[in-house]
Amino acid sequence: MNKWNDIERASVMHTWTAQEQWNGPTIVGGSGAVFWDTNNKRYIDMSSMAECSNLGHQHPAVVAAIKRQADKMCFVTSAWGSDPRAELAAKLLEVSGFAGGRVFFTTGGADANENAVKMALWASGKTSGKIITRYRSYHGASFATMELSGDDRGAEYPPGGLRVVHVLPPYCYRCPFHARYNSCGILCAETIDEIIAQEGSSKVTAVLMEPAAGTNGIAAPPEYWPKLREITSRYGVLLIADEVMSGFGRVGEWFAWQKHGEAGRPDIMTIAKGLTGAHVPLGAVIVSKEVAAYFDFRKLQTGLTYSGHPLACAAGVAAIDAYRDEQLITRSRALGAKMHEALRSLATKHCSIGDVRGEGLFAILELVKNRETKEPLSTWPKIAPALKTLVAEGRKLGVSFAVRGNLIVIAPPLVISTPQLCKAIVTLDQLLVLCDAETQQ
Numbered sequence: 118m119n120k121w122n123d124i125e126r127a128s129v130m131h132t133w134t135a136q137e138q139w140n141g142p143t144i145v146g147g148s149g150a151v152f153w154d155t156n157n158k159r160y161i162d163m164s165s166m167a168e169c170s171n172l173g174h175q176h177p178a179v180v181a182a183i184k185r186q187a188d189k190m191c192f193v194t195s196a197w198g199s200d201p202r203a204e205l206a207a208k209l210l211e212v213s214g215f216a217g218g219r220v221f222f223t224t225g226g227a228d229a230n231e232n233a234v235k236m237a238l239w240a241s242g243k244t245s246g247k248i249i250t251r252y253r254s255y256h257g258a259s260f261a262t263m264e265l266s267g268d269d270r271g272a273e274y275p276p277g278g279l280r281v282v283h284v285l286p287p288y289c290y291r292c293p294f295h296a297r298y299n300s301c302g303i304l305c306a307e308t309i310d311e312i313i314a315q316e317g318s319s320k321v322t323a324v325l326m327e328p329a330a331g332t333n334g335i336a337a338p339p340e341y342w343p344k345l346r347e348i349t350s351r352y353g354v355l356l357i358a359d360e361v362m363s364g365f366g367r368v369g370e371w372f373a374w375q376k377h378g379e380a381g382r383p384d385i386m387t388i389a390k391g392l393t394g395a396h397v398p399l400g401a402v403i404v405s406k407e408v409a410a411y412f413d414f415r416k417l418q419t420g421l422t423y424s425g426h427p428l429a430c431a432a433g434v435a436a437i438d439a440y441r442d443e444q445l446i447t448r449s450r451a452l453g454a455k456m457h458e459a460l461r462s463l464a465t466k467h468c469s470i471g472d473v474r475g476e477g478l479f480a481i482l483e484l485v486k487n488r489e490t491k492e493p494l495s496t497w498p499k500i501a502p503a504l505k506t507l508v509a510e511g512r513k514l515g516v517s518f519a520v521r522g523n524l525i526v527i528a529p530p531l532v533i534s535t536p537q538l539c540k541a542i543v544t545l546d547q548l549l550v551l552c553d554a555e556t557q558q
């Protein structure tokens with residue numbers, strides 16, 4: 118450990134951990150899907166850090182764009198124009214297909230979601246309306262987004278004034294309706310119809326959900342999102358897609374909803390993470406032409422000092438070019454298919470794997486103590502001790518894995534090479550024995 122690591126341990130507040138338990142090595146460099154620490158120990162990054170370094174570490178074109186912009190002009194406030202801000206907005210409207218819409222830049226995912234909800238409340242005219250989100254969802258750690266989130270991370274905070282209705286998640290492996298996929302009529306979406314009717318469609322402003330992936334392990338069946346779109350349109354309720362994690366190729370599309378074409382188009386979408394490939398913090402709210410029109414002659418009653426920061430927007434422009442030039446969205450789909458095949462074959466060997474789900478370069482391995490009863494390896498959201506050991510041993514073997522509860526969240530950078538991915542999966546194969554030891558054969 119170096120001197121700065123000791124200082125960091127003593128003086129920084131680290132997220133989502135008791136401070137005395139923090140034990141991260143100091144990372145000093147990276148390239149592509151690999152990063153290294155002060156001892157030059159290298160790690161294959163199987164989670165894109167926090168599912169955000171989609172372009173890998175130190176993408177040369179993104180780093181160069183930040184440097185070029187830093188030489189020109191580091192900061193311009195929202196009252197003045199800024200070329201990278203304009204260029205990034207135009208590119209985002211193009212790749213999202215939100216022609217005629219507008220982009221509001223934020224500094225990350227939580228403030229994107231929070232502002233999306235504010236805009237929905239105003240533009241819908243239902244300013245005191247309710248927002249429907251799911252249990253076992255995560256939308257950020259600001260007060261309002263904690264309230265929107267339906268997981269343990271928000272549970273300890275007092276409500277902040279939003280009226281949120283949580284609904285049961287599309288969790289096929291443990292269907293909360295005790296139904297079986299294919300013959301279930303997609304009850305998880307269908308019940309939202311009834312919930313909006315009961316709550317009163319004039320009192321429900323928006324439904325805010327992730328269309329696909331999520332760290333909490335929920336991966337909706339393909340029929341879910343179009344059904345949700347149909348229900349919300351019928352009731353005049355806005356649909357907000359949280360694409361903070363699923364955007365920018367993570368699940369093999371620019372944005373997860375695009376898999377469903379026009380039948381999945383939301384009214385508002387929020388993005389962050391992959392927007393700059395995490396080289397600089399940036400988030401955004403993208404609103405449809407119709408929602409945007411509401412603000413044409415009405416004041417947008419919100420602001421952020423760093424909305425559309427030039428360094429971040431320059432990084433965003435270069436990132437979008439990199440996704441395109443390197444065909445990373447289709448790569449995620451193709452390499453992801455191979456990755457899922459390899460993970461499914463691990464499931465035939467390891468009795469602790471209860472389920473493998475996800476798409477593109479995003480996969481969830483759900484671990485169980487008993488495949489028949491599906492008893493989880495640990496009670497959600499407690500991290501199973503075997504998974505803590507798996508993470509520690511993975512580090513020793515040079516592979517970084519992310520875990521949550523009884524899940525392993527696999528989300529490597531979209532630029533990961535096939536040999537790197539193979540090495541990581543072989544390591545995972547070795548490590549899963551630790552979990553098998555906790556499982557009844």
Ligand code: PLP
Pocket residue numbers: 224225226227228230255256257258327331332359360361362363389390
């Ligand atoms: N929404 C989703 C789906 C996320 O996964 C996250 C972060 O993990 C957020 C929102 C919050 O983003 P941020 O941490 O940038 O505020």
